[in-house]
Amino acid sequence: MSCHKNAKFLARTVFVHKNNVEQAHNALMRFMRNDGIVDQVRRKKYYEKPTTMRRRISYERCKRIYNADMQRKIEFVMKVNRESPWIG
Amino acid sequence: MSLIRSVVGGFRRGYTCLFIPSVQRQNTNVRSCHKFPTDEPSSTIPQKSDGIVDEEILDFLNDEEFFARYTDEESISQSQSASNTLDLNNSTELFPNATHMDMLVDGVPFKEIPIVNIKATSNNTLMALVKDNKVVTCSTGGSVGFKNKNKSSTVAAQTVGFDIAQKALFHNIKNVRICVRGFSQGRLPAIKALETAGLNIVSITDTTRLAFNGCKPRKARRM
Numbered sequence: 352m353s354c355h356k357n358a359k360f361l362a363r364t365v366f367v368h369k370n371n372v373e374q375a376h377n378a379l380m381r382f383m384r385n386d387g388i389v390d391q392v393r394r395k396k397y398y399e400k401p402t403t404m405r406r407r408i409s410y411e412r413c414k415r416i417y418n419a420d421m422q423r424k425i426e427f428v429m430k431v432n433r434e435s436p437w438i439g
Numbered sequence: 440m441s442l443i444r445s446v447v448g449g450f451r452r453g454y455t456c457l458f459i460p461s462v463q464r465q466n467t468n469v470r471s472c473h474k475f476p477t478d479e480p481s482s483t484i485p486q487k488s489d490g491i492v493d494e495e496i497l498d499f500l501n502d503e504e505f506f507a508r509y510t511d512e513e514s515i516s517q518s519q520s521a522s523n524t525l526d527l528n529n530s531t532e533l534f535p536n537a538t539h540m541d542m543l544v545d546g547v548p549f550k551e552i553p554i555v556n557i558k559a560t561s562n563n564t565l566m567a568l569v570k571d572n573k574v575v576t577c578s579t580g581g582s583v584g585f586k587n588k589n590k591s592s593t594v595a596a597q598t599v600g601f602d603i604a605q606k607a608l609f610h611n612i613k614n615v616r617i618c619v620r621g622f623s624q625g626r627l628p629a630i631k632a633l634e635t636a637g638l639n640i641v642s643i644t645d646t647t648r649l650a651f652n653g654c655k656p657r658k659a660r661r662m
Contacts, residue, residue, distance in 0.1 A: 356572070357540055357550045360616065363645040364535055368527050372634045375643050376627055378533060383645060389622060395650050397659035 363388075525549060527641065535642065544614050544641055552641055553612050555603060557619045557629050564596040564625040566603045568612070576606040596625030600632025607638060614639045618646045 363383065367375040383389055399407075525542040532539075540550040553570040567577040580590035583598045607615065615638050619626055634640055650656075 359618070359646055360535060360540070360550070360642065360644055361537065364642050365533055366527055366530075366535065366642050367640045368531075370634055370639065372630055372640055372643070373627070376630060379643055379645060388645075388647070388649065391649060392622060392647055395653075395656055398656045399659070 552614050552616050555615045555617050555633065557617065559619060559621040559623045559626040559629060561591060561623045563590045564599050564629055566599050566629065568603055568607055570612065575610055578602045593624055593628045596629040597632040600629040601636050604633050604636030604638050614641055616642050616644065618644045620646050
């Protein structure tokens, strides 16, 4: 189908619709940020010491757990269409 | 935000030593840390307040046509190859796949459209126009008249973009694909300049080099 030289156009690529370049670029950056590519490039610029890496991974793990739990709690508090507590 | 703060209460000090035993751990390895649970289809099914899923909403599970639409790959590829031109003004597709490589843009297959390679580093912006795997022209911040610190500015990146676009139009190249490398400040102005100078940009690709535990990077700067 397509030769290996065009393989890079299958990943990390967006089409530009109606010559709206900025929108396409923003979409690309958003997906790359969600995939962690931007973070990875920034982190690989300088050597990260093993202690720093361990601290960072631990921090990210705790933050993820905390955020998930907080999201659950907020959803519980914000829930509006609960059933009426008054019977009859 | 105020709600979050009020709920957070005493946990405001920091995350590093925080452990909440009541939560089931979901994504504890490094690779899965970017997978957000919102992508799962189960979260989109609205539920009643007591946790029971509304049965009317789940009717599509019995609908065979619904699944055939998403599972039959032949029908998908046929619908795309039926019109062999890539009309980006009317379509809503954002990401290319293998079938798009042979589709035509102004009579040229997508995989043979000339490429503008942009290398946006923190100190300079370099661009090269490639057609049929050969470099047609190239341009840099220095070649368009900027010196020293000015080469790293956004204005320099813009000027390089205009320069390349003029040269491309001189060579009768109208449609281009863009490959960008690097996340510096000259990245977006360079792409925008190509568009304002009159080139028709078909796609934007990111080709930033990614090291998967490659060579050891240089020592960290100590500010």
